[in-house]
Amino acid sequence: MAYDLELAERVRAALGGTPEVTEKKMFGGLAFLVGGSMGLAVSGSGGLMVRCDPALADDLVTRDGVARMVMQGRELAGWVLVDPATLDDVRLPEYVAAGVEAARAA
Numbered sequence: 001m002a003y004d005l006e007l008a009e010r011v012r013a014a015l016g017g018t019p020e021v022t023e024k025k026m027f028g029g030l031a032f033l034v035g036g037s038m039g040l041a042v043s044g045s046g047g048l049m050v051r052c053d054p055a056l057a058d059d060l061v062t063r064d065g066v067a068r069m070v071m072q073g074r075e076l077a078g079w080v081l082v083d084p085a086t087l088d089d090v091r092l093p094e095y096v097a098a099g100v101e102a103a104r105a106a
Contacts (some may be wrong), residue, residue, distance in 0.1 A: 002028065002044060003029045003030050003042040003043065003044045004042055004046070004084060007042050007048060007084050007087070008030050008042045010092060011032060011040060011042060011048070011092070011096060014092050014093045014096040015032065015096060015100070018034065018100055019038050019104060020034055020036075021033070021034055022036075022037045024064045025090060026041065027032050027044060028043075028044025028045070028098075029041050029042050029043045029045075029049075030042045032099070033065070033103065034099075034100050034103035034104055035103065037103040037104070037105030037106040038051060038103060039051050039099035039100050039101075039102055039104075040095070040096060040099035040100075040103075042082065045085070047082055047083055047084060048081070048082040048084060048087060048092075048095060049079060049080075049081055049082075050068055050079065050081075050082060050095045050098055050099045051078060051079055051098075051102040051103060051106075052078055052079070052080065052098040052099065052101075052102045053078060053098075053102060053105075054077050054078045055079055056098060057076040057077070057079070057080050059078050060098075061080060063086070064083075064086055065083035065085060065086030065093065066080050066081070066082050066083070066086070067080065067081050068080060068081070069081045078102065082095055
């Protein structure tokens with residue numbers, strides 16, 4: 001499955017003029033890197049992957065449409081997967097900001 005082009009455009013818009021942002025196609029999705037560290041990705045299998053502080057991830061997974069990111073049967077600490085149906089104009093910028101902050105801290 002190809003990544004969601006509309007969601008990728010929305011992430012680009014939310015990133016606005018964030019310095020040092022690059023994009024890289026990875027694993028059928030589109031990753032957004034800040035200063036060379038991945039902070040967000042529009043997943044090829046659906047949803048928005050968000051890198052964040054592990055303590056923030058604990059809080060985010062209590063929201064509707066947010067789950068811990070699992071790859072190869074293993075939870076990834078500090079990563080959540082967000083259902084695009086829950087990404088309104090308020091939530092999307094919050095997730096983008098969390099991803100940018102985590103990438104900068106890496």
